[in-house]
Amino acid sequence: MFKRVGEESELLTCPYNVSHQILRSRFQVHLVRCRKSYPNSEVVVCPFNITHRVNKxxxxxxxxxxxxxxxxxxxxxxxxxVQGLTSSMGSTxxxxxxxxxxxxxxxxxxxxxxxxxxLPRVPSYNPRAYAEKANILRLPVGMQPSQRAAFREAERKRLQNL
Known part of the structure; x- marks a missing residue:
């Protein structure tokens, strides 16, 4: 069943400004934004729940x-x-x-x-390198007319070779 907006369980009070009443579903987003508005506030984050903000x-x-x-x-x-259990390969x-x-x-x-x-080192994702190898159509955005013509010709050759 739907809850009415005015119910106590739905509205929470902002720790940075008590006049702010926020819906429970929007509370985390509000905390991040409101913290930027009050950088000198003496409010600290609870180590057990990030939505718990209390005075220092x-x-x-x-x-x-x-x-x-x-x-x-x-x-x-x-x-x-669970600690101390060993896997089938013998690591702990x-x-x-x-x-x-x-x-x-x-x-x-x-x-x-x-x-x-x-964790093992993994190279970061490079979308340009992926797009050059994939069978996708790329558009010449932000190029001058002569660059666009050269890009389109290079794209035709690239797509024919794939």
């Missing part, structure tokens, strides 16, 4: 009472059970990279099993 003075309390902390703790305990799934989050009272270490620095 309240971050210690929020981190200890965040409702998403429980799901992180469950994930962390499940991940520790144990690439620990840790992120440290410090508050005034405590230091939290967020453990993950992913390390993007260890």
């Amino acid at each position: 003075q309240e971050i210690d309390w929020h981190v200890s009472n965040c409702p998403n902390r429980q799901s992180f703790e469950v994930f962390k305990s499940n991940e520790s059970q 799934f144990n690439d620990d990279t840790n992120t440290t989050y410090e508050t005034a009272n405590e230091t939290f270490e967020l453990e993950t099993s992913q390390n993007w620095d260890n």
Whole structure:
């Protein structure tokens, strides 16, 4: 069933400007845009949920009472059970990279099993190189008339050779 726009569950208050009332479905987009309008605000991001923005003075309390902390703790305990398993080739799934989050009272270490620095090097995608090899029609955009004529002739030859 459809919810009415005025219902409390649909509207959220912006942490940067309390006069902003945003639909829940648009809240993340609004946070990014509104943060640019208030660059000197003392609002920090919760380490457990990116949509949680709290004042710098309240971050210690929020981190200890965040409702998403429980799901992180469950994930962390499940991940520790998976670590140490070996694959059929004998390698161990144990690439620990840790992120440290410090508050005034405590230091939290967020453990993950992913390390993007260890991934193999892959060349970036070059659309021009792909288009030169593919059977597609390219258009001479932004060229002078003599360049367009030369480009069209080169395209005819290229497409005939494919």
